[in-house]
Structure formats: structure tokens, C-alpha cells
Amino acid sequence: MSALLEVSGLARHYPVKKGVLVQKQVGTVRAVDGVSFEVRRGETLALVGESGCGKSTTARLVLRLIEPSAGTIRFDGQDVTKVGGAAMRSLRRRIQIVFQDPYASLNPRLTVGEAIAEPMVVHGIGDNAARRAKVQELLRLVGLQPFHAERYPHEFSGGQRQRIGIARALSVEPDLVVCDEPVSALDVSIQAQVVNLMKDLQARLGLSYLFIAHDLAVVKHMADRIAVMYLGQVMEIGGKRELFANPRHPYTRALLAAIPHPDPARRGKVTPLGGDVPSPMAVPPGCRFHTRCPFAQDRCRSEVPALREVAPGHNAACHFAETLPDAGLDYSGGLTETATRRLALYDAARRRAA
Numbered sequence: 001m002s003a004l005l006e007v008s009g010l011a012r013h014y015p016v017k018k019g020v021l022v023q024k025q026v027g028t029v030r031a032v033d034g035v036s037f038e039v040r041r042g043e044t045l046a047l048v049g050e051s052g053c054g055k056s057t058t059a060r061l062v063l064r065l066i067e068p069s070a071g072t073i074r075f076d077g078q079d080v081t082k083v084g085g086a087a088m089r090s091l092r093r094r095i096q097i098v099f100q101d102p103y104a105s106l107n108p109r110l111t112v113g114e115a116i117a118e119p120m121v122v123h124g125i126g127d128n129a130a131r132r133a134k135v136q137e138l139l140r141l142v143g144l145q146p147f148h149a150e151r152y153p154h155e156f157s158g159g160q161r162q163r164i165g166i167a168r169a170l171s172v173e174p175d176l177v178v179c180d181e182p183v184s185a186l187d188v189s190i191q192a193q194v195v196n197l198m199k200d201l202q203a204r205l206g207l208s209y210l211f212i213a214h215d216l217a218v219v220k221h222m223a224d225r226i227a228v229m230y231l232g233q234v235m236e237i238g239g240k241r242e243l244f245a246n247p248r249h250p251y252t253r254a255l256l257a258a259i260p261h262p263d264p265a266r267r268g269k270v271t272p273l274g275g276d277v278p279s280p281m282a283v284p285p286g287c288r289f290h291t292r293c294p295f296a297q298d299r300c301r302s303e304v305p306a307l308r309e310v311a312p313g314h315n316a317a318c319h320f321a322e323t324l325p326d327a328g329l330d331y332s333g334g335l336t337e338t339a340t341r342r343l344a345l346y347d348a349a350r351r352r353a354a
Contacts, residue, residue: 004208005039005062005176010071011232012057016281027281031057033232034071036307039176044202044209046223046240048216048255050277053229055212059178062210063097064088076175093123096169100181102161106153112139113149116168123172138167142197159190163197170201178210183218195222216259220244228252231288232280234307238314248316250293250324287319295324 011034016027032054039045047055060066062073064080073080080091096119099105106115116138117131126134136146142163153161162182169177179198183191195218201207213219219226220240227237228251236249247253254273275292278284284291290300299319307317318324 002041003038004041004076005210006072006074007038007058007062008036008072008074010035010058010061010073011069012054012061012066013069030232030280030283032061032068033280033283035229035232035234036071037227037234037237039208039210041175041208042202042206043224044211044222046211046213046219046226047229048213048219048226049229050255051214052277052280054232055229056180058229059097059180059210059212063092063095063178089123093119093172094174095176095178096172096174097178097180098162098165098169098182101185102158102165103153105165106161108153110152111149112151112153112156112164115153115164116149116171119168119172125172134171135167138171141170141201142167143193157190158186159193162186162190162194166194166197166201170205173205174207176208176210178212180212181214182211184214191218198222216256228255231277231283233288233317235289235318236314236316237307238311238316242311242314246311246314248310248314248321248324249289249318250295251289252316253324254292287317295320 010032011030012032014029014031015025016029017023018026035054035058037045047058049055057066061068062080064073068081071081075091075095078091080088083091106112110118113132113135116135120126120131120134125131132149135149139146139148144160144163144167148156148160153164156164165182182198183194186194198209199222202209209222211219211222213222223240225237225239226243228235228243228249230251236243236247236252238248243252244256247256258273273292278288278291284301286302287293287296287300287305290296293300297320303319305317305319307315308321310316310321
């Protein structure tokens with residue numbers, strides 16, 4: 001499967017300045033610091049990690065909503081970081097985004113039909129009649145009705161508004177959709193509907209997703225591959241089944257082991273991850289996870305580990321990825337009882353839709 005999006009050494013640093021009349025730079029916030037990954041055609045790559053690790057910044061860098069400090073972004077073989085003007089506008093048509101807050105992402109003064117048609121107007125797609133027909137087709141595609149085009153965003157529920165956001169993203173027929181926490185603001189049952197809708201649209205339209213999420217139950221259901229971020233860098237990346245069954249980085253293990261579990265025996269085996277995430281203004285030397293890692297050694301405090309292949313298609317940035325002691329936990333089954341029921345709900349809804 002060929003790569004649609006290739007990100008290499010991507011970085012975004014923000015200078016921190018002090019002073020009123022004369023400002024002096026006193027530090028640098030390394031929001032994203034050397035991220036590399038690829039999204040293949042027709043697949044879903046999930047970006048996961050704690051809040052503040054740089055997931056959303058990475059998404060906005062890919063879209064060129066903010067400019068990178070370093071690195072390259074190649075989309076379908078073209079270097080996105082070196083284009084501008086009309087060339088960048090044509091690329092934006094092929095890369096769209098679905099935002100986390102479905103209400104804040106819609107203009108309250110525009111009807112739903114106007115909001116969905118707006119990207120087509122910007123890119124000069126069709127005439128008024130063609131755009132109206134396309135809006136009605138998209139509303140049906142996402143599970144709404146054509147008459148909803150005349151209503152305003154405040155007249156819809158959160159799940160319906162997210163469907164409208166998805167329809168707007170699809171109005172220009174993109175190849176890649178960046179999903180920035182698209183279901184985190186929705187109720188559990190509505191999450192199931194939206195996730196199923198996104199998977200069905202992917203199968204029908206051949207879409208690729210860069211899917212950002214905190215909820216590992218949703219990620220396990222949605223993703224083909226997973227990239228784990230910590231403090232602006234990718235710590236581990238690999239196929240969903242391999243990463244859940246055999247995580248090779250201590251941070252990935254900590255994320256999976258921290259999921260609440262109903263088995264008291266399992267809870268006793270899990271050591272909570274200690275300490276706080278360091279400030280991106282004061283990144284630790286060596287491995288940036290060593291300040292919280294239970295397996296850290298002297299080498300970890302001085303030498304930055306490379307993101308390297310530790311198994312076929314499975315990369316980890318850990319000096320001791322192959323020799324980590326077995327924690328005795330079944331990570332592949334480490335989802336909570338609630339999360340397991342949610343996965344069953346997703347699958348049942350898909351079978352009914354089929």
C-alpha cells in the first residue's frame with residue numbers, strides 16, 4: 001500500500017520572550033520536535049498520547065494551518081512545505097479536517113446548506129444548482145435529510161452537528177481527512193454512530209484518516225496503525241493488533257495499563273505512572289520519558305533513542321525495547337468492561353446497517 005502522506009522530522013518551536021519595551025528570548029517551547037510517520041492510502045493512522053503531547057499541533061502542521069519550524073510534509077509525492085498560493089489552495093481541497101467541537105466549527109449565521117456549500121464556493125466547484133444537489137446528496141450520505149439544509153446549527157444535536165461537519169469536509173471530495181478528536185465531545189451512543197459512519201464513508205469513498213483521539217477503545221475500533229506521542233515526539237508506531245498485544249515502549253505500556261479494569265487481581269499488578277509530564281520548555285536530555293520511566297538506565301539519561309524497527313512494521317524509540325521485562329498483563333484485553341460493551345455496540349450497529 002503506497003503512502004499518501006509522508007511526514008519527516010516535523011517540528012514546531014515557539015520562542016518565549018520576556019520584557020516590555022525590549023524583548024529578549026528566554027526559552028523555546030518545543031511543541032512538536034522531530035515527528036515522522038506516514039499515512040497510507042485507504043488506512044487510518046491514529047495519533048494518541050496525553051494532553052499537551054503535540055497531537056493537535058501536528059494535525060495543524062500537516063494542514064499548513066501553522067507553519068513548521070523544520071521538517072518536510074509530502075502529500076502524494078509533493079512537498080507541501082514548499083508550495084503556496086494557487087498550488088496550496090488546490091492541495092487544501094484534497095486535505096480536509098473534522099474538528100473536535102462540532103458547534104464551534106460551524107458558523108451560526110449560516111444555514112447548514114450554506115456551511116456545506118461554502119468549501120465548494122471557495123474552490124469554484126459547480127454552479128449554484130450543482131452545489132445545492134451536492135449538499136442534498138451529502139446530507140443523505142451522513143444520515144440526515146435534505147430539508148435539514150435550511151436549518152441553522154443551533155437546531156441540531158451534537159451528533160447531528162458532527163455529521164454536518166463531516167459532510168462539509170467531504171464536499172470537496174478530499175483524499176485525506178484529519179480528524180481532531182471528532183467524537184470526544186459526544187455521548188457514548190452518538191460516538192458509536194459517528195465512528196460507524198466514518199468507517200462506512202472510508203470504505204465507500206476510499207478515504208485516508210489521520211485520527212487523533214484519547215479514547216483507546218475508539219482507537220482500537222477505528223485505527224489500522226497507531227502512533228504514540230509523548231512531549232512532541234513519536235515514541236512508538238505500529239499496527240493496531242501488534243501494538244495492543246505487545247507494546248515495546250514503556251510509555252505505551254503505561255497508557256494501556258492505566259485503563260481501568262474490573263479484575264482486582266489485574267489492578268494489583270499495575271504500577272501507576274509517576275511524576276508529571278516535563279515542560280516542553282525544559283525537555284529532559286536523552287530519552288524525554290526517562291524522568292517517569294521505571295526501566296530508565298544511565299544511557300537513557302544521556303543518549304536520545306532512535307525510532308527504530310523492533311519487529312516487522314513496528315517501531316519504538318527505546319534503547320531496551322527488545323529486553324523490557326514482561327509485566328504479566330494482557331494488554332490486548334485491557335479495555336474496561338464499559339469500553340468492551342461500546343465496541344460490541346459499534347459492531348452491532350454496523351451489522352444492522354449492513
